[in-house]
Amino acid sequence: MKIFLVFLEQREGIVKKASIDTWNLVQELAALYPDTSVSALLAGPADIRQLDGVLAGQGVVYHANEEAYRLCNPQHYTRLIADTMKRVGATTLFFADTALSRDLAPRLSVRLQASLLSGCTVDEAWWNGGACQRPIYSGAAIASFAPCCPLKIYTIIPHATRSFSSATTSGSRITFETLEPSLHTSEELFPQVRCIAMHKGVRDVAEATIVVAGGRGMGSAEGFALLEELARLLGGAVGASRPVVDEGWRPHAEQIGQTGKTVAPALYLACAISGTPQHLAAIGSAGTIVAINRDPHAPIFDVADYGIVGDVHLVLPKLIEELQEFLKKR
Amino acid sequence: MRIAVCLCQVPDTSSVISFVGGAIDLSRVNEVMNPFDEYALEEAVRFKERFEGSSQVTLFCVAPSSAREMLRKALAMGGDRAFLLSPTEHSDPFQTALILSRAITDVYGDALPDLVFCGKHSTDFQSAQVPLMLAELLGMESVGAIIKLEASLATIQVEREIEGGIESLEVHYPALFSVEKGLNVPRKTTIKAVMEARKKPIDFLSITISTSQFVSITSIKPLVKEKKCRFLPDTQELVRQLAHEHVLF
Numbered sequence: 001m002k003i004f005l006v007f008l009e010q011r012e013g014i015v016k017k018a019s020i021d022t023w024n025l026v027q028e029l030a031a032l033y034p035d036t037s038v039s040a041l042l043a044g045p046a047d048i049r050q051l052d053g054v055l056a057g058q059g060v061v062y063h064a065n066e067e068a069y070r071l072c073n074p075q076h077y078t079r080l081i082a083d084t085m086k087r088v089g090a091t092t093l094f095f096a097d098t099a100l101s102r103d104l105a106p107r108l109s110v111r112l113q114a115s116l117l118s119g120c121t122v123d124e125a126w127w128n129g130g131a132c133q134r135p136i137y138s139g140a141a142i143a144s145f146a147p148c149c150p151l152k153i154y155t156i157i158p159h160a161t162r163s164f165s166s167a168t169t170s171g172s173r174i175t176f177e178t179l180e181p182s183l184h185t186s187e188e189l190f191p192q193v194r195c196i197a198m199h200k201g202v203r204d205v206a207e208a209t210i211v212v213a214g215g216r217g218m219g220s221a222e223g224f225a226l227l228e229e230l231a232r233l234l235g236g237a238v239g240a241s242r243p244v245v246d247e248g249w250r251p252h253a254e255q256i257g258q259t260g261k262t263v264a265p266a267l268y269l270a271c272a273i274s275g276t277p278q279h280l281a282a283i284g285s286a287g288t289i290v291a292i293n294r295d296p297h298a299p300i301f302d303v304a305d306y307g308i309v310g311d312v313h314l315v316l317p318k319l320i321e322e323l324q325e326f327l328k329k330r
Numbered sequence: 331m332r333i334a335v336c337l338c339q340v341p342d343t344s345s346v347i348s349f350v351g352g353a354i355d356l357s358r359v360n361e362v363m364n365p366f367d368e369y370a371l372e373e374a375v376r377f378k379e380r381f382e383g384s385s386q387v388t389l390f391c392v393a394p395s396s397a398r399e400m401l402r403k404a405l406a407m408g409g410d411r412a413f414l415l416s417p418t419e420h421s422d423p424f425q426t427a428l429i430l431s432r433a434i435t436d437v438y439g440d441a442l443p444d445l446v447f448c449g450k451h452s453t454d455f456q457s458a459q460v461p462l463m464l465a466e467l468l469g470m471e472s473v474g475a476i477i478k479l480e481a482s483l484a485t486i487q488v489e490r491e492i493e494g495g496i497e498s499l500e501v502h503y504p505a506l507f508s509v510e511k512g513l514n515v516p517r518k519t520t521i522k523a524v525m526e527a528r529k530k531p532i533d534f535l536s537i538t539i540s541t542s543q544f545v546s547i548t549s550i551k552p553l554v555k556e557k558k559c560r561f562l563p564d565t566q567e568l569v570r571q572l573a574h575e576h577v578l579f
């Protein structure tokens with residue numbers, strides 16, 4: 001019997017889509033083999049009705065519905081996860097790859113003596129030894145990592161080419177169980193999260209299903225108004241290459257690349273971005289890639305599905321117009 | 331203040347990583363200090379300058395002896411002494427963290443350093459595991475990927491980016507941080523600093539560990555890009571294609 005535990009992360013009571021995608025991926029893997037069970041741990045106050053009809057497969061969601069878990073204090077979370085692993089007898093723990101899991105997973109790996117495979121993608125071949133893949137050397141190579149310990153921890157990057165939003169939830173059987181309050185949460189453990197400040201109304205590039213990114217060729221901070229307009233139209237997020245951030249045109253939170261964020265949107269629109277390895281390293285899991293660049297030999301076209309050769313200042317206003325037309329007709 | 335900085339080497343970004351007969355070829359690679367470690371070192375040196383007199387910045391690096399050159403540069407940037415630790419044959423992040431934790435315990439004795447700084451991740455393997463594993467091994471308070479740090483003698487307030495926002499945390503000494511780009515602007519070394527760095531000690535420390543790897547690499551393959559770009563004449567055609575692929579909205 002293989003027992004998997006999926007960690008469901010909430011922020012401000014909303015369970016992250018990346019966590020739900022991870023659950024659905026794990027269900028898909030579990031369905032390939034008999035004798036597996038999947039459960040989940042949700043930490044913090046959250047209305048569980050939001051999970052109705054979005055979780056595929058079957059299993060128990062353990063809910064640590066305590067105020068103490070509202071903010072993601074690492075020491076309390078680490079204990080809770082380690083305790084729940086023991087309680088359900090889990091041998092494998094899955095996280096979505098997020099800021100929180102990148103903090104918790106290495107701690108848990110040491111504490112539980114568990115193999116940690118982070119920032120990876122898994123496919124069907126995973127059953128054969130639990131190996132997973134991750135690009136290394138700025139995307140020049142792809143490495144396969146295999147766990148050596150009986151306990152394993154994965155932080156998963158969703159694969160844009162697999163659509164989990166369509167994961168079949170019909171016939172799924174999910175039960176919820178509220179965990180009794182933990183004894184240790186009254187203890188003041190540090191580091192302690194004092195507060196979180198969410199950027200209101202802005203979607204994070206790492207989570208958006210559509211990303212419109214701009215490079216140095218956008219020319220100025222003002223040049224990004226076009227991309228903001230486009231992002232608004234498409235319900236996406238604005239991203240940027242490093243020079244754009246270094247120039248102060250956009251905040252670092254929007255930087256995509258080796259020293260920025262890794263993204264896996266269904267659609268990635270690269271505007272006036274040359275496509276150096278440090279940038280491409282972070283978009284390897286994107287679905288459809290569109291490049292707009294005035295240089296037909298720009299390396300971004302080597303990874304793009306569609307390309308338009310032209311000046312962004314001329315092409316983007318037209319694209320915005322076309323999309324408005326398209327929206328009207330729908 | 332007793333401050334430790336963990337540094338590693340990575341291929342510089344202009345290095346060519348190629349494959350010969352299916353195996354990765356790193357012979358044409360030029361190794362430099364991991365870019366994130368420059369921010370870590372800079373932050374440590376700023377602490378030293380603030381609490382002048384008694385502060386010392388000690389560098390730790392698990393790497394072959396060829397890393398001396400990189401450590402010289404780090405000493406020129408403001409480190410006071412450096413320890414070079416030899417890696418196990420196929421070190422994984424856990425073993426690296428274990429070697430670092432043993433070295434830190436050896437050097438500082440029973441007391442822990444007040445602060446340890448690491449980079450957010452190494453740009454070659456990007457595992458982002460060593461810093462928090464090290465903190466766990468040493469039993470230190472820790473926060474990963476910080477973008478802002480404000481310290482008093484009693485507590486440290488830090489910020490880090492989370493998806494869609496910023497998280498503010500309070501930490502006590504002794505603490506370990508891994509640092510994100512943008513925390514500071516690393517200084518350039520001066521000729522005077524480079525000269526002075528020649529006199530600073532780089533010592534080899536031999537640490538043997540018996541714990542085996544947590545993770546092994548089973549294969550490294552070139553990333554094949556099989557995409558072929560379709561060049562489109564105008565945006566009308568682009569919208570048509572994207573609508574057809576159902577990737578819009």
Ligand SMILES: Cc1cc2nc3c(=O)[nH]c(=O)nc-3n(C[C@H](O)[C@H](O)[C@H](O)COP(=O)(O)OP(=O)(O)OC[C@H]3O[C@@H](n4cnc5c(N)ncnc54)[C@H](O)[C@@H]3O)c2cc1C
Binds near residue numbers: 217255259276294453
């Ligand atoms: C250690 C290290 C880490 C790095 N990390 C990152 C990272 O995380 N993310 C990242 O992006 N980079 C990173 N870089 C930088 C990277 O090497 C490149 O410098 C950067 O990606 C280039 O950004 P760009 O494409 O915006 O600019 P450029 O390379 O200058 O490209 C601009 C492009 O815009 C096109 N263009 C110009 N004007 C127009 C116009 N009007 N219309 C249409 N096209 C136009 C040009 O043809 C060109 O292709 C890193 C570098 C180092 C050394």
Ligand SMILES: Nc1ncnc2c1ncn2[C@@H]1O[C@H](COP(=O)(O)O)[C@@H](O)[C@H]1O
Binds near residue numbers: 339430455458
């Ligand atoms: N071999 C090493 N020697 C010293 N420090 C290291 C080593 N490997 C990683 N680190 C530290 O851990 C950080 C993150 O590395 P990684 O976990 O490999 O992505 C680096 O920026 C360094 O500060």
